[in-house]
Amino acid sequence: MRVYESPVARIGLTVFALAVAGFFALPLLWLITAPFNPRTTLAVELPSEPSLSNFETVFGNSFAVRALFVNNLIIAGGTMVLVAVIATLTSYGLSRTRIPGRDLLIYVLILFSSVVSGTAAMVPIFLLAYNLGLVDTLTGVILVMTGGYLPSAIFIMRDFVDSIPRSYEEAALVCGASPLRIFMDIAVPLVRPGVMVVAVWTFVNAWGAFLIPVVLLRSPENMPASVAFYSFYTEAGTPLLTLVSAYAFLYTIPVLLLYLLVNWKFGFRFFGGIKR
């Protein structure tokens, strides 16, 4: 539809695009080169003798392996299952019941979750967990994360649930199916894409979270990867870059894979009503 565009404008756009791309890409280069350099420094340099020795160091460190492949999976997986199940139930219930002022209610809920967030919320939540005996347990971390992510997950899920037709459910209702059966056999299969988006979103958030585990957990054997990084230091207080870089690489891979999966299935876009 663009009828004419001057070459100057084209060059200008290209230069601008390359500058912005450079701004976003340059800080990440280290994550690609450093893990394969057996003598890792803070510089971005192509290793003269690329090797996987840094990864061997990671896999030889049982604490690091446990943090990444056990604790992180339990925390992110557990939170993912809880949030996906509860968000699906909730947005379905909200969508199929007459509740006055429902849309406003959901907006208030999601904004309230932004109000009770970050370090400010961690003060009462830590004391709550402390009194419930949930400090230094993975269960505590999962429950607190679920509470924090649920409002946004309900918000994302709402779009998917609202868009499925009701005629099947009404037909099933006429045939005398119970609400739970309608939910399991009709609604859940239809909103499967929504469940997947919510699950991926929750997993990625819980996988990368630092603040909640660092506040709630104490013992080294419970630490997830985000906190484990801070024990890879020499006694002089400088990070062991060989270990850190390879660990960061391994820790990032699942996030990238899930991003590619969502991008391939749905195209990365806004979910929920934010795009209004």
Next chain:
Amino acid sequence: MEERSAGVFSGKVGAAFLIPALFFIVVFLIFPFVWIFYLSFTNQTLTGAAAANPQFVGLANYARLFDFERWMRAGEFGSSLWITTRFVLGSALIGQAGLGMSVALAFYRRRGFLREMVYTLAVLAWIIPEVVVAFCWWAFLDWRSGTLNHILGSLGLGQPDWLFDHPLLSIIIFNTWRGAAFSILLFSSALETIPPSYIETADVVGASAWQKFRDILLPMLRGHVLTDLILITLWTFNVFTPFLLTGGGPVFRTQLVSIYTYRTAFKFFEFGKGSAIAVVMMLINLALAMGYLTMLRRRRVTA
């Protein structure tokens, strides 16, 4: 819309679906919000006598926060608020929103490789775990071997020790980088809703690019711009990630309010004072959220 809100289920059945979510929201959102007001009037600690039997201390915690004799000194509450204000202005309102609008406008009604590349890289910066990006930026900004100073050096520009000489500027640029994807995506999808005929008409009468932006795009995007500004202000105000890059230093120079809260409550275990800070933070959050809601409702009325 009205028709769709008719229920398939009765109220009772519908309520049953909501019970698990209500449990989590009441226990982990509403209760902490109410409880923290109470805690902020006590001398709660984690160890010692005040741990088992916290005493009611009235406004003492607030008096310590708002002790105007010392409140602008390094490491005190006032100075943290001032650092946070500059951080939000610089990284959210100017950095993220400015970059977001520039990128969205530059790629308005365009497709192709350049756009894909810029958008993908911005999204990667947004979704990679915060600890990883903190290490990446720590390497990037390193005085001696960091990529940034290599580039500046080869251009013959100065090579400052970023995290030491310009710590606040460093975390402002870092947070712009980290969060710009949201504004880019929001403004891009907002621009797509503007009918192309508006711009074409303006082209016919020979409007300049700036006139088109000011007289057509900006008025039509007003709601989206406000939405974006309020949300990124809210998030940036609470963000904790800069702690991973600077730890709040050197000498408290990047001690955002979120980091101040963290240190007070979880390094020194002064939960009474920590609660008072958290109350102030949440009230500021609440004001921002109310502004957002009011705006949404006003838009719905005019729409």
